[in-house]
């Protein structure tokens with residue numbers, strides 16, 4: 001199994017929407033997939049998957065309840081049958097499991113204890129037997145969830161599981177600097193991980209960045225802008241590329257990017273092939289980007305040491 005920890009320094013980067021779409025694509029590609037909502041302060045992954053009973057988490061037996069020992073097993077939602085989305089209700093032949101482990105409604109952040117760590121470890125080990133890939137949506141910034149992920153993944157018990165980190169950021173200077181800080185800063189993931197027994201070089205090789213909602217200067221969305229604006233955008237884009245490579249977020253550290261899509265600007269949701277080819281409300285490039293990112297998650301050549 002591959003375990004993906006999805007995080008970002010800032011909020012609202014597109015981490016959850018991109019992660020949900022990647023996992024949906026992965027299930028369509030035939031893998032058994034599980035999405036864990038570890039955004040303990042705001043567990044809203046159910047909204048993106050359009051499960052009306054879990055829009056802001058569930059009552060009584062979500063991940064909060066499990067990790068804090070109130071139930072012995074967290075509730076699992078089979079998205080092919082529980083989502084309100086008709087594209088999900090018609091499960092394509094050959095697709096894998098698509099499962100959501102939601103948080104508890106109003107659950108909030110909670111402190112780490114040995115018992116929380118143990119339950120989390122046991123959960124990951126149980127999931128390993130059933131799923132090809134699990135994605136843990138960890139919330140924005142430094143949080144208990146990030147520490148929990150570092151602590152659990154640093155243990156010998158998880159040495160058979162491939163753990164990888166994705167840091168999502170928007171294509172702006174502030175976001176580039178912030179994402180660099182989260183990965184490599186004094187209180188960042190790499191520095192914190194040492195205390196949990198991680199080897200720095202190995203962990204560094206398992207961190208990649210994802211640029212979200214990138215408006216490329218030659219995007220078809222910009223065909224009517226003036227030459228002056230177009231030239232300015234190109235200059236900004238070049239500047240951001242330099243800025244990114246100076247902050248260790250250059251191409252060799254990037255797993256992929258998603259284009260700005262007006263549909264996602266207006267609504268956080270999964271993009272189905274029907275949205276692209278039937279109703280045509282989503283861009284083909286966006287669906288392709290999710291598809292490619294989904295494949296790259298387990299493509300070892302995208303994760304080789306630099």
Ligand SMILES: Nc1ncnc2c1ncn2[C@@H]1O[C@H](COP(=O)(O)OP(=O)(O)OP(=O)(O)O)[C@@H](O)[C@H]1O
Nearest residue numbers: 011012013014015016017140213260261264265268
């Ligand atoms: N490619 C895109 N183009 C346009 N808008 C996007 C794109 N990707 C995501 N968005 C939008 O950005 C907003 C924030 O996305 P999302 O909720 O996934 O971010 P997040 O990083 O998970 O936020 P939070 O920190 O609050 O959990 C949403 O409205 C989402 O639909």
Ligand SMILES: [Mg+2]
Nearest residue numbers: 015016017039
């Ligand atoms: Mg989110």
